């Protein structure tokens with residue numbers, strides 16, 4: 066078993082890489098891949114850079130070049146649901162692309178022929194997350210995460226994403242990981258800690274809370290690695 070641990074930004078993987086043993090770095094596809102072990106389990110860690118295209122590339126390389134057979138994403142997100150506050154954790158039940166629009170041809174937002182609006186994450190990994198949360202006494206929210214190539218800092222856009230996709234949080238990479246892992250039949254999981262509320266103050270909040278929220282998510286992901294059966 067080899068577990069891929071992926072983030073989008075350096076801040077999202079630094080708290081993971083710093084806890085690995087026997088790290089080797091491979092440069093590939095204009096990116097760095099950190100291979101190492103965490104409490105005896107083999108992991109490969111990378112940050113993709115921001116957005117759907119880079120996330121697709123990195124997820125594909127983690128699976129096809131490095132041979133990872135599970136993928137866990139860790140990072141931060143903008144809250145949609147009003148019961149998510151800064152630092153809270155949400156796991157994705159499913160992920161959709163809020164910026165995908167071929168509605169001109171009668172399709173719903175987020176849908177392309179032969180695809181699906183919402184791709185579900187692995188049920189076993191979700192159960193592992195709930196067991197870890199219970200053991201740690203942490204509240205985990207579960208819901209839909211909407212992905213798009215936009216930093217949302219606008220209440221109207223946020224409300225549209227909520228009403229169109231029933232989404233609880235939004236970010237810029239998760240649905241890419243979902244598309245890749247779903248197509249390649251790799252169990253995957255997306256965890257995000259809230260850094261902002263995707264509203265007028267989002268830019269400011271994001272800068273203030275990126276590091277602390279990224280660490281909340283990374284610490285939880287490492288506990289999940291410990292809890293995953295060999």
Ligand code: 4EH
Nearest residue numbers: 073115141142143215216217236237263267
């Ligand atoms: O990887 C991108 C980062 C913002 S863009 C998506 N991440 C953070 C999640 C996220 C998010 N996405 C969309 C947190 N809040 C979000 C929001 N909308 N409101 C970025 C960040 N820093 C420098 C440059 N670009």
